Amino acid sequence: MHGVDDGDRGAQDNGDQAGGDVAGGDQAGGDVAIPALLRAARTTYGAAIRSALARVGCEDVPRNGIFVIGAVARGGSPLGGIIDSLGVTKQAAGQLVDTLVVRGYVERRPDPDDRRRMTVSLTERGRTAAAASRSAVEAVDADLAERVGDGSVAAMRSTLVALIELGRRPAT
Secondary structure, eight states, X not given: XXXXXXXXXXXXXXXXXXXXXXXXXXXXXXXXXXXXXXXHHHHHHHHHHHHHHHHTTOTTOOTTHHHHHHHHHHTOSOHHHHHHHHTSOHHHHHHHHHHHHHXXXXXXXXXXXXXXXXXXXXXXXXXXXXXXXXXXXXXHHHHHHHHHOHHHHHHHHHHHHHHHHHHHSOOO
């Protein structure tokens, strides 16, 4: 899933807090808190994505921008759903989309079915950024599978999906 955050600049610490040194020591991570492991893993993807974006001249993608670009590229959600999943205010999301427009990654147009709504589509530069991000994620995924095996990667994905679903349960 290349997009939960796609490598924002805020994901560049190594996850040392909340449970131990993720970068060294215990390879299995048994004594490191899961949130610290998730943060460090996100940093691995983020660094790969940022490097790939820089190689194709897209180093100015803003924080959370690649998440929006990737979601639009996949055509998975309407913009409102993408914005909701970012967990930011509508104002902040609007500013993010404005920045992506100004920097040439997306373009806004009135929805032909409902002129009160806007649609967002990728420009050529946006498609280039999406492809670079996708390639970076696939490379990390392949390296990970080579290191721990396809079965472990599949089990990790299932576990992460279960964790996400846990977070979506209504509070009791």
